[in-house]
Structure formats: C-alpha cells, structure tokens
Amino acid sequence: MSQFEIIQYQEEHKLRVKELNHEWLEKYDLLEPLDDEYLDHPKEKILDKGGFILLAKVKDDIVGTAFFVPIDEGTGEICKLCVGEKWQNDGIGKALMMKCIEDAKKMNIYTIILYSNHKLVRALKMYEKMGFKLIEDDNEKYEESDIKMILKL
Numbered sequence: 001m002s003q004f005e006i007i008q009y010q011e012e013h014k015l016r017v018k019e020l021n022h023e024w025l026e027k028y029d030l031l032e033p034l035d036d037e038y039l040d041h042p043k044e045k046i047l048d049k050g051g052f053i054l055l056a057k058v059k060d061d062i063v064g065t066a067f068f069v070p071i072d073e074g075t076g077e078i079c080k081l082c083v084g085e086k087w088q089n090d091g092i093g094k095a096l097m098m099k100c101i102e103d104a105k106k107m108n109i110y111t112i113i114l115y116s117n118h119k120l121v122r123a124l125k126m127y128e129k130m131g132f133k134l135i136e137d138d139n140e141k142y143e144e145s146d147i148k149m150i151l152k153l
Contacts, residue, residue: 009065
C-alpha cells in the first residue's frame, strides 16, 4: 500500500489535475466540454463558489483528485474523483471520498450527490459501500452521465 496524504488544491497543481482527469475520462470515452470548464477554471467553477478541491499526493506526485461544489443550502456535489491507474486499489479513492464527506459536513451539507456512468463499475461499487444510493437521473448537466447517486448525511 502506498503512503499518501490528502492535501488542498493549489494553483500550481492545475496542469497535473487536468492530466490525471483526462487520463481516465479518455480511457472510458467520457470526456465532455464541461469537464474542461472545471479543469481549466477550478478557481471560478469550484473554489469561488464555496467549494474545495482535494488532492492525493504520493511523495511529490499528485495521484488523485476530488472536487466538491455546493449546489444550494445543504446540498453539494462531488465530481472529478479520480485516482491515477498506477495508484488504484490502495484506498486513495475511498480516502478522498471520506475527506470530502467530512469537510462537507463541516459546511452544514446534509445531502451529497454525484453523477457517474455505468462503465465505471469499480467506482460505483465503492460509492454504494460508502452509503450512496441510486436515484432517478434528472441530469441535464452532464452529457456522459447516466447514473445519479445520493448520500444523506
């Protein structure tokens, strides 16, 4: 198991964050314009809206990401959760999710949603183990999403 730490996003991480996310989005043929809006403008799209970006770091390398953005009072969305292929199965994705949930609670968030795709079988299993439930996908935001999940805190 790799030794990793969860850190807060800094502007210096922007290129690596985009690279990591493109790696998995392209692998599953899920890249869409909204992805690059978030990845090219994380300050405006996430941080300035009261959200946060967590990164998993192994030595000097960023190996995982998780974005959290508030939607309305009490509700937020986790997106751009990814772990580089070389680093998967080390608990990094779960640790990023747990830290997102912990930090969301501190913001008085009581409902977390996420959108996903049926192709991401391992991720979907992890979400279910963490208590996320499938709900009707009313998604008009993401072109490639066909699954919506919710976690009540």
